Amino acid sequence: MNPPRTSYPAPQRALRVGRFSLGLDHPLIMGVVNITPDSFSDGGRYFDPARALDHARRLVEEGADILDIGGESTRPGSLPVDLDEELRRVMPVLEKLVLLPVPVSVDTCKPEVMRRAVDAGAAMINDINALRAPDALVALAGTSSAVCLMHMRGEPRTMQQDPHYQDVVAEVAAYLAERAQAATQAGIARDRIVVDPGFGFGKTAEHNLTLLRELRRFETLGLPLLVGLSRKSVLGRITGRSAPERDPASVAAALLAVQRGAAIVRVHDVAATRDALQVLNAVENISSHLAED
Ligand code: HH2
Numbered sequence: 001m002n003p004p005r006t007s008y009p010a011p012q013r014a015l016r017v018g019r020f021s022l023g024l025d026h027p028l029i030m031g032v033v034n035i036t037p038d039s040f041s042d043g044g045r046y047f048d049p050a051r052a053l054d055h056a057r058r059l060v061e062e063g064a065d066i067l068d069i070g071g072e073s074t075r076p077g078s079l080p081v082d083l084d085e086e087l088r089r090v091m092p093v094l095e096k097l098v099l100l101p102v103p104v105s106v107d108t109c110k111p112e113v114m115r116r117a118v119d120a121g122a123a124m125i126n127d128i129n130a131l132r133a134p135d136a137l138v139a140l141a142g143t144s145s146a147v148c149l150m151h152m153r154g155e156p157r158t159m160q161q162d163p164h165y166q167d168v169v170a171e172v173a174a175y176l177a178e179r180a181q182a183a184t185q186a187g188i189a190r191d192r193i194v195v196d197p198g199f200g201f202g203k204t205a206e207h208n209l210t211l212l213r214e215l216r217r218f219e220t221l222g223l224p225l226l227v228g229l230s231r232k233s234v235l236g237r238i239t240g241r242s243a244p245e246r247d248p249a250s251v252a253a254a255l256l257a258v259q260r261g262a263a264i265v266r267v268h269d270v271a272a273t274r275d276a277l278q279v280l281n282a283v284e285n286i287s288s289h290l291a292e293d
Contacts, residue, residue, distance in 0.1 A: 015224055015263075016191050017103040017146040018123025022065060024224055027258045027277055030105065030266040031056070031064030032230065035089045040075035041231040041243050041268055052093045060102055063274040067100070068126055068266060069093055070107030076160040076200070076233075086113055094120050105148070111139040118145045124194075128152050128201060130179040131186075141187035148194040148226050149179045153202025163202045169214045172197050177221055194264060196226040200233060208234040212253065215260035224263035229253040231268055251276045 015022045022028055033056045037044040046052040056067050071089030072081040081089075090106060090113065097104045098121030105124035106117040111133055114125045123145060130149040131137050140147055151172045153163055165171050176195040183193055197211045197218065208229075218225050229235065235249040236242065247269040254265040255276045267273045 012191055012222075012224060014191065015146060015194065016144070016189070017066070017105075018121070018144050020103045020123055022103070024263050026281065027262065028065040028264045029063060029270055029273055029277070030066040030068050030226070030264050031059030031062070031270045032266060032268050033059070033067055033069045033093070034073065035069060035071050035093055036073045036081075038075070038078065039073045040233075043244075047089075049093050053096055056093070056097050057100070059270045060100055062271040064102060064270045066103050066105055066124065066264070067097060068105040068107050068124075069097065070126075071113075072108065074107075074128055074156045074201075076156060078156045083110055083112055086110060087116060091116065091120060094122060098122070103146075105146075109133055109136070111135040114139040114145075118143045124148065126150070128156075128198065130176075131183060132179075137182060137186035137188070140183075144192075146192040146194065147183060147188060148196055149176060149183065150196040150226075151175050151198035151201065156201075159202035163204060163207065165207060168203065168207045168210050169217045172211065173218055173221060176218070176223075180221065180223060190223070194224045194226045195221055196228065196266075199227065199229045205234045205237045208232070212256060212260070215257060215262065219261055225261060226264040226266060227254070227257040227262040228266035229257065230266060247272060255280060 012024055014024055033046055033052050034042055035046060035052045037047045046055050071086040094117060103123035105126045106122045107126040108114060109127055109129040125140060125145055126148040128150045153159060180193055180195060184190055199208050230250040231243045231246040235246045239249050251272045254267055254273050257265055
């Protein structure tokens with residue numbers, strides 16, 4: 001007798017993101033715009049709204065499929081930002097960016113920011129807290145917004161204090177399955193949900209590398225997978241480089257993630273990531289992908 005086959009939910013073909021539908025037959029690039037004075041990855045370069053807008057427009061020209069803007073740093077040890085300050089940082093930039101031809105995601109944990117952002121045209125909410133705040137599920141149910149549900153153990157202030165797992169992949173996947181179920185039960189359709197293992201959020205370097213190596217195990221969830229390894233400290237541990245010098249390592253990590261099934265990569269260096277993914281695509285589909293010299 002043949003052993004029973006494990007059946008996975010059929011992979012989705014497209015992700016509905018506000019008024020956009022993004023095909024999942026090729027990897028998508030999410031370009032990061034931190035409107036913060038204290039992000040670990042770019043240290044306040046785009047805190048000024050005009051600079052954030054210029055940067056976002058450049059990321060779109062370089063090939064970003066989605067923009068992710070955030071007004072609160074979540075680096076290890078960071079403190080929360082209050083509601084008014086987060087709105088003051090995010091909303092003026094969002095209101096301009098929604099005029100661009102790509103969906104705009106807002107990186108926030110606060111239900112009030114979610115509501116205001118979606119009303120202003122945000123097509124996606126990226127929540128490192130996976131809609132666990134009271135009211136967060138309600139804030140998004142009944143909207144056309146997509147959502148990224150990310151795994152985090154603890155909270156940014158304390159998450160890197162000695163994290164432990166028996167089987168990091170199984171535990172993170174179980175958490176994401178539970179949060180996806182909570183979202184669908186609240187009325188958020190499955191074709192609007194993305195899940196993310198949360199690299200660097202309550203994980204050691206070894207946990208992060210195990211998650212990346214075994215990323216295929218997340219296919220059992222049957223949901224598009226977002227991976228954010230760009231400039232993260234695990235890449236610093238490997239290369240000995242500071243955050244601004246980690247783009248080559250970030251491109252390598254994005255490529256490895258896509259090869260292991262990531263649908264979306266969240267990156268700071270969009271142009272270099274695009275080139276790397278084009279090389280991967282050309283190798284996998286040798287034919288018409290060769291540009292003229
Ligand atoms: N990482 C960061 C922030 N938001 N969202 C998702 N879904 N996945 C991630 O891996 C992720 C995220 C941290 O990176 P960054 O935005 O560059 O830094 P900071 O939080 O310091 O602004």
